[in-house]
Amino acid sequence: MSHNDAPRLLWLSSTRYSNPLPPNLARKWQALAQGLHRQIHVIGFAPGWRPQRFHGSVTFHLMPQPGVPLLRYAIIFTWGTLLTLWLVGRQRCRTLIAQGPFEGAIGAAVKQITGLFGVRLSLCVESHNDFEEALFMQREIAAAGLYRRLMRAAARYALRHADALRPVSGSAAEQLRAYTPTTPQVQFMAWIDAEAFHQPRQQPTSASMEIVYAGVLIPRKGLHILLDAFARLDVPTATLSLAGPPDNPDYAAELRQQAQRLGLSERVHFLGSLSQAQLAGRLLQARALVLPSFSEGLPRVIVEAMFAGLPVVATAVSGVPEVLRTGETGWLVPPQDVDALTAALAEVYRVDIDTMSAAARQHAVAFFSSRAFVDGHAELLRLAESRTPPIPATD
Numbered sequence: 001m002s003h004n005d006a007p008r009l010l011w012l013s014s015t016r017y018s019n020p021l022p023p024n025l026a027r028k029w030q031a032l033a034q035g036l037h038r039q040i041h042v043i044g045f046a047p048g049w050r051p052q053r054f055h056g057s058v059t060f061h062l063m064p065q066p067g068v069p070l071l072r073y074a075i076i077f078t079w080g081t082l083l084t085l086w087l088v089g090r091q092r093c094r095t096l097i098a099q100g101p102f103e104g105a106i107g108a109a110v111k112q113i114t115g116l117f118g119v120r121l122s123l124c125v126e127s128h129n130d131f132e133e134a135l136f137m138q139r140e141i142a143a144a145g146l147y148r149r150l151m152r153a154a155a156r157y158a159l160r161h162a163d164a165l166r167p168v169s170g171s172a173a174e175q176l177r178a179y180t181p182t183t184p185q186v187q188f189m190a191w192i193d194a195e196a197f198h199q200p201r202q203q204p205t206s207a208s209m210e211i212v213y214a215g216v217l218i219p220r221k222g223l224h225i226l227l228d229a230f231a232r233l234d235v236p237t238a239t240l241s242l243a244g245p246p247d248n249p250d251y252a253a254e255l256r257q258q259a260q261r262l263g264l265s266e267r268v269h270f271l272g273s274l275s276q277a278q279l280a281g282r283l284l285q286a287r288a289l290v291l292p293s294f295s296e297g298l299p300r301v302i303v304e305a306m307f308a309g310l311p312v313v314a315t316a317v318s319g320v321p322e323v324l325r326t327g328e329t330g331w332l333v334p335p336q337d338v339d340a341l342t343a344a345l346a347e348v349y350r351v352d353i354d355t356m357s358a359a360a361r362q363h364a365v366a367f368f369s370s371r372a373f374v375d376g377h378a379e380l381l382r383l384a385e386s387r388t389p390p391i392p393a394t395d
Contacts, residue, residue, distance in 0.1 A: 009381070010093035011042040011058075012084060012103040014076055016065055018047050019054045024193035024276040027370075030057040035374030036381070041087050043080055045072070061087070077106065084110045088119065095122040095381060097166075101131050102151065104158030111161055122384040125162040127172040128190060129297035130318065131155060155179065164384035166376070169298035169319020184383045188376035189323075190300045192368050196280040197307035198361070205309055205357035208287040210239045211348065212310075214279055214301045215291065216247040222292035222315065222335065223255055229292075229341035231262040235349045240264075241286075243271040243279060283308040288348045294335050296320055306364035309357040313344045323367060329360040 021029070033040050034057070046052045046062035053061050063079050066072055084106055087093045096111070098104035104125035111121045132152065159165070159179045167173040168189050176185065211230075215221050223242065230240050246252030252270075259268040274282065283289065289305035291314040298319030302312050312330035314320050326332045331344040 006037055006039045007095070008087075008091050008093040009036065009038040009040045010084065010087050010091075010096045011040065012080065012096060012098040012107055013042060013044040014072070014103060015099065016045040016047055017042070017060055017062055019052060019060070021056060022276055024191075024196055026056060027193060027195065028191045031370050031374055032377060033057040035371075036378055039091075041091060041093060043083055043087075045076075076103070081106050081109060085113065088114055088121065094120070095124070095385060097124045097126065097377075097380075098158065099126050099128070101125055101127060101155035101158045104162060105154040108158045108161035120388050122163050122381075122388040123161055124164045124166060124380050124384045125158055126166040126168070127176055127297070128168050129172070130175065130295045132175070133295060159183070162384075163387045164380050166380050170322055171318040172297055184387075186376055186380045186383065188372065189298045189303070189319075189368060191370075191373055192300050192303050192307070193276060194307050194364075194368065194370070196276055197283065197304045198365070199280065199284055199308070201284050201309055201357075203285075204354050205287055205311075206353045208285060209235075209237045209349075210241055210286045211288050211290050211313075211345065212241045212243060212282055212286045212305075213290050213292075214243045214274075214283070214305075215293075215299075216244050217242065217252040217255060218248045219251055220294050222294050223251075224258060225336055225338055225341060226290060226292045227255065227258050227262060227264065227268065228338045229345060230268070231264060232338070232342045233345050235346065238345075238349065239267050239269065240290075241269045241271055241282065243274050243282060245273040280304075280308065283310055286310055287353060288313060288330070290341075290345070291315065291320070292333075292335070292341060293317060293320075298322060303364050303368050306360035306367075309361050311348065311353060311356040311360050313341070313348065323363075325363065329356065329363050 040058035042058055042060050044062050045065035049064045051062055051064050061083055063075050088110060096107040098107045107123045111123050114121055156179060162183055165176050165183050165185045167176055167185060167187050173185055173187055259265055283305050289310045289312045291299060293315055296318040302323055305312055306329060312324055314324055315335040316332040317335055321332060324330050324332055331347060333340040333344050
């Protein structure tokens with residue numbers, strides 16, 4: 001089969017992509033295109049107001065991305081729906097993967113519309129986090145009650161029409177089963193660019209005094225709890241680096257004020273957004289990663305850190321306990337528990353961290369591979385397409 005004759009697969013996404021792609025994303029899409037033997041089209045957002053279309057291993061169709069969340073929702077549910085219909089019609093995409101239940105609502109609508117004209121589509125819906133509550137832990141939402149009802153209605157609609165589901169964690173799988181108990185699931189975690197993080201360390205892990213947090217600066221990540229815990233840590237030479245974009249600017253400003261108020265200005269560093277290569281370099285020089293979130297899916301940064309040889313201190317929420325082993329590759333603590341988090345941070349400087357570093361690397365290698373990631377998608381597509389009714393025969 002030539003590439004032009006390969007089945008078409010459409011990815012419905014609200015992710016922002018740039019041209020050229022960062023190396024980690026380029027490797028992801030190349031692995032999927034080659035491993036699945038499909039022509040892949042991806043709908044997402046451009047990094048500004050100008051729509052874009054470009055081709056690498058897959059073809060990207062990018063919508064303009066305004067800064068106001070309400071406008072982004074309006075664009076993805078209007079422009080995104082029309083673009084999906086066009087790709088189904090023009091490019092003959094017959095299988096859709098939605099990266100979340102809300103993008104899945106677009107896929108469900110297109111599936112129903114095209115079904116009226118005899119076109120049979122297979123719909124896969126992914127779930128990467130707690131789609132019911134995560135957004136409300138991220139920022140203040142006006143008319144939150146109405147917003148919550150609309151989100152859940154969209155999720156119910158999407159999942160009712162899905163042919164197969166892909167949760168990234170056991171907690172995500174349970175949430176999906178509450179909506180649709182009988183739809184088949186294939187569970188596997190998000191893409192990790194192991195090549196970027198699985199590099200030789202220039203010095204032993206024990207030589208570093210730096211703890212790193214990597215992720216967006218939003219309330220759901222529990223960074224105000226982390227600062228309180230770090231202030232109580234009786235290790236004067238310890239430093240804390242917070243890497244990530246200030247997606248909630250007010251909260252980010254409050255964190256800086258809190259650090260100053262606690263007398264941590266010289267020991268807490270706000271690094272801002274880092275590229276994948278910059279983050280890998282930072283982790284390869286650190287002593288441990290900390291992730292004090294209130295809610296997660298199965299955060300890839302934990303496995304990235306372990307590839308870099310870092311033990312991890314994280315809250316025992318969602319899918320985190322599925323990847324982190326207390327006392328072997330890190331420490332699990334209850335969310336919003338300052339005392340427990342302080343005690344775990346103290347352990348980072350007390351134990352044989354080099355032994356834990358080696359164990360963390362070994363566990364990461366066993367837990368994730370690009371081959372398993374591609375194979376997981378192949379099984380997801382097989383399940384979805386096997387449940388799609390054939391087009392009725394005509395005389």
